[in-house]
Amino acid sequence: MNVLRLIGRIVFLTCWLALPMQAQQLKFGEDKKFKIVQFTDVHWVYNSADSEEAGERMNEVLDAEKPDLVIYTGDVIFAKPAKEAMQKALEPVIKRNIPFAVTFGNHDDEQDMNRRQLYEFIKGIPGNLTSTVEGISGVTNFILPVKASDGSKDAAVLYVFDSNSYSTLKHIKGYGWVKHDQVQWYIDESKKYTEANGGTPLPALSFFHIPLPEFHEAVKNEGSFMLGTRKEKACSPEINTGLFAAMQEAGDVMGVFVGHDHVNDYAGGYKEWSKLKTLPIGTGNDFAHDLGKQAGDNPFRINEYLRDLPYVYVNGQKQRFLNGIGYGIDGYCCEVGDELRKKSDKPVNYTSIAIKGLLFFFHPTNAR
Numbered sequence: 001m002n003v004l005r006l007i008g009r010i011v012f013l014t015c016w017l018a019l020p021m022q023a024q025q026l027k028f029g030e031d032k033k034f035k036i037v038q039f040t041d042v043h044w045v046y047n048s049a050d051s052e053e054a055g056e057r058m059n060e061v062l063d064a065e066k067p068d069l070v071i072y073t074g075d076v077i078f079a080k081p082a083k084e085a086m087q088k089a090l091e092p093v094i095k096r097n098i099p100f101a102v103t104f105g106n107h108d109d110e111q112d113m114n115r116r117q118l119y120e121f122i123k124g125i126p127g128n129l130t131s132t133v134e135g136i137s138g139v140t141n142f143i144l145p146v147k148a149s150d151g152s153k154d155a156a157v158l159y160v161f162d163s164n165s166y167s168t169l170k171h172i173k174g175y176g177w178v179k180h181d182q183v184q185w186y187i188d189e190s191k192k193y194t195e196a197n198g199g200t201p202l203p204a205l206s207f208f209h210i211p212l213p214e215f216h217e218a219v220k221n222e223g224s225f226m227l228g229t230r231k232e233k234a235c236s237p238e239i240n241t242g243l244f245a246a247m248q249e250a251g252d253v254m255g256v257f258v259g260h261d262h263v264n265d266y267a268g269g270y271k272e273w274s275k276l277k278t279l280p281i282g283t284g285n286d287f288a289h290d291l292g293k294q295a296g297d298n299p300f301r302i303n304e305y306l307r308d309l310p311y312v313y314v315n316g317q318k319q320r321f322l323n324g325i326g327y328g329i330d331g332y333c334c335e336v337g338d339e340l341r342k343k344s345d346k347p348v349n350y351t352s353i354a355i356k357g358l359l360f361f362f363h364p365t366n367a368r
Contacts, residue, residue, distance in 0.1 A: 024099055024129070026069060027147040028155055034146055036158075037067040038207070040259030041105070043078035044089035051088070058092040069129075069144075070098055071160070073259045074105025074209030082111035083121055094127060101129040103140040105209035105260065106165040106175060115139040115162075130160075137179040138162025143189060156203045157193055159186060159253065163210040167238065173342040175210050175260075177237035183246050190250040201252035211258045213240040218268050228266030232334045235261050263334065332362045 028034045039058060044051045062070070070093045077085040093100040102122055109115045119139050122130050131142040144158040164176030194201045215234035219226060247253040336357070337348040 024127070025147055025151065026099065026129075026144055027151055028149040029068070030149055032149060034069070034156070035065060035067045036205075037061060037065055037070045038073055038257055039070065040073040040209070041075045041262060042072070042089050043075055043107070044085045045077075045079040046081055046085040046088060048079075051085075055088065055092060062092055062096055062098065067098060069158075070100040071158075071207050071257075072100065072102045073207050073257065074103055074163070075107045075259065076102060076105070077111060078107055080112045082108075082113040082118065085111070086118060086121065087125075090122075090125060094125060097127060099127050099129050101142070101144060101160060101207075103130075103160050103162055103208055104138075104165075105163075109165065133185060136181045136185050138164055138182060141182055141185065145193075154193065154196070154202060156205075157190075157252065159189075159204060159206045161186075161206065161208040161243075163208040163258075169239075172238050174338065175235060175237050177210070177239050177241055178208065178243050180241050183241055183243050186243070187246050187250065190246075190252055194250070194252065201250060203254055204252040205255045205257065206247070206253050207257050209258060210260050211236050212244050212256065213237065214244045226266055226268040229264065230266050231263040232261060233338075234264065235334065235338060261334075332357050 026034070042051075042054055042058075044054070072089070076089045079085060090100065090102075104115055104118065108118060113121070116139055119130065119132060122128055129142075129144055130140060132139050133141045138161070140160060140162040142160050144160065145154040146156040146158065147153065148155040161178050161182060163178050166176050167174055168176070190201070190204075211234040213236045215236055219230065219234075244256075247256075333350050333353045336353045337350055340346075340348050340353075
């Protein structure tokens with residue numbers, strides 16, 4: 001059961017376990033299901049027409065799915081004023097009285113409020129389940145237990161981590177990571193739930209912003225599968241603090257759901273097949289288009305497409321893919337930008353990278 005589910009750029013994902021409202025107690029329905037909608041990298045800019053359009057898409061998803069819980073996995077806001085932007089980004093769930101939780105990304109605290117201030121604002125909003133654990137790194141580390149349908153006991157657990165922002169070490173460039181004290185917190189809490197369940201780990205999912213280094217390993221592993229679109233390497237941290245290993249040893253976390261990589265939209269696993277639904281909501285969902293789906297269509301099961309996938313070679317690596325493969329200018333810009341970040345603390349000019357790339361360096365790479 002210890003499978004790494006890899007989620008790249010997901011605007012929407014419906015997850016299921018037969019799952020449960022905490023303070024407002026999360027609980028499985030009578031049908032033994034619990035539906036989660038994940039919104040990631042909304043990048044809300046107050047008074048922006050683009051952000052208002054994103055809000056319309058979020059409204060459509062929520063009306064179609066009627067989830068039991070919504071989780072925002074970071075980079076919710078992208079400009080000042082932070083408070084007003086956050087309020088607008090959360091408005092779709094607030095006005096529907098849907099329980100929600102937020103974990104931060106690398107951009108949320110780059111405006112006019114730090115992580116702690118944002119958390120203090122969010123925790124006062126009706127329906128909020130976001131909390132914090134004092135004494136460990138990050139702010140948005142918390143656990144959401146989900147009760148059985150009769151409310152008698154915990155049936156599943158959602159572990160939410162603050163993956164922090166950027167490296168705090170001068171000799172290590174790039175993005176932040178879930179730190180050792182956070183990993184130990186998870187190990188300790190997971191053990192408590194397992195012991196309370198008679199020694200059997202409770203089914204669990206985990207949510208945070210920055211993907212783990214294992215996302216690279218899973219993609220390279222010939223025994224794994226990948227479904228969706230991968231147009232860039234996962235922008236993972238340079239340091240691996242062992243969170244995935246801890247999850248493997250604990251035996252509870254069945255899926256890891258992240259954001260951060262805007263041009264990636266894929267799921268993958270080392271061992272077992274995903275039991276997921278996907279909803280085609282954007283123009284870039286090649287997989288859905290290949291199956292004749294359109295924006296606004298009902299969610300559809302993807303299990304039947306996950307077996308016996310053909311092997312293709314991309315950049316010399318043997319991988320399984322279902323939909324058309326391409327390496328876009330957006331992926332090129334991200335890779336070049338990452339390399340520049342490693343060499344300098346100066347802001348990366350992605351516009352310049354794109355122009356130079358299109359004129360001189362970039363060549364689309366297709367599967368062969």
